[in-house]
Amino acid sequence: MKNTVLTFKKAKEEGTKISMLTAYDYSTASLMDAAGVNAILVGDSLGNVMLGYEDTVSVTMEDMIHHGAAVARGAKNAMVVIDMPFMSYQTSVYDAVVNAGRLMKEGRANAVKLEGGVAVAPQIKAIVDAGIPVVGHIGLTPQSINAFGGHKVQGKTIEAAKKLLEDAKAVEAAGAFSVVIEGVPAALAKLVTEKLSIPTIGIGAGSDCDGQVLVYQDMLGMYSDFTPKFVKKFANVGEVMKGAFAQYIEEINNGTFPTQEHCYSIDPMIIEKIIKEEQ
Numbered sequence: 001m002k003n004t005v006l007t008f009k010k011a012k013e014e015g016t017k018i019s020m021l022t023a024y025d026y027s028t029a030s031l032m033d034a035a036g037v038n039a040i041l042v043g044d045s046l047g048n049v050m051l052g053y054e055d056t057v058s059v060t061m062e063d064m065i066h067h068g069a070a071v072a073r074g075a076k077n078a079m080v081v082i083d084m085p086f087m088s089y090q091t092s093v094y095d096a097v098v099n100a101g102r103l104m105k106e107g108r109a110n111a112v113k114l115e116g117g118v119a120v121a122p123q124i125k126a127i128v129d130a131g132i133p134v135v136g137h138i139g140l141t142p143q144s145i146n147a148f149g150g151h152k153v154q155g156k157t158i159e160a161a162k163k164l165l166e167d168a169k170a171v172e173a174a175g176a177f178s179v180v181i182e183g184v185p186a187a188l189a190k191l192v193t194e195k196l197s198i199p200t201i202g203i204g205a206g207s208d209c210d211g212q213v214l215v216y217q218d219m220l221g222m223y224s225d226f227t228p229k230f231v232k233k234f235a236n237v238g239e240v241m242k243g244a245f246a247q248y249i250e251e252i253n254n255g256t257f258p259t260q261e262h263c264y265s266i267d268p269m270i271i272e273k274i275i276k277e278e279q
Helices: 005-014 026-035 061-074 093-105 118-129 142-148 158-174 186-195 237-254 268-278
Strands: 018-022 039-042 079-083 111-113 134-139 178-182 200-203 211-214
Touching (some): 005 079, 158 186, 186 200
Parallel strands (some): 079 111
16 A cells, blocks of 8 residues: 555554655665555755765756656655755745645655755745645755754754754644654654654664664665765675676676577578678
């Protein structure tokens, strides 16, 4: 059955954990969907892992729509959540609703995600009022990386911890059905989770969140430019891929690929006739 906002609500009420992974293409989304993941996030992390940018700031609406639609075609049961990229919602409530609508119509999203707390509560409310489900994102918000001065853990002082809780409550009050908590101390994420009636999805926020999300290239060892402390490598697929690529190149060079089993056949008489006609 298709995962929906009601799936998330029920999971929170029953204490069932929610699984989420990022994906950016049809084939990966299909594999995750078959594995039974609850939700697939088409994250603006595609700027890093797919497009080679140093951060997520350069990602465009067109990027998100293109990759989002591909993922949606592969996700039969998983909920598809698409990130709203930098400056697609910060400029005004109007822009936020219009761009969220594009992600739903053109990107085939089931929900959108945007970063921020109190500051973007009006945008969240307007998007929700337009009939579009919203996932919030607080703590270490990558689009604000320049303001933070790097990938730094958030909420470590009394003031910052109170601000995080305030942001979480603002996101919930604005109508978001879930919120991602990134890069905060586990004890603080646990407190936020207990204070909210909507599910929290942690990434670098400890095990007491209602669910977890990871960038799939990180958890499969496919992206080595930067690996956060909170990433667990569930498989070293990157090394397997490099090994397969190297073997492919070697077999081309030594003539062992392709073999007869990889080739199509033709009646030898046809070839002989062509040769005779060419002479």
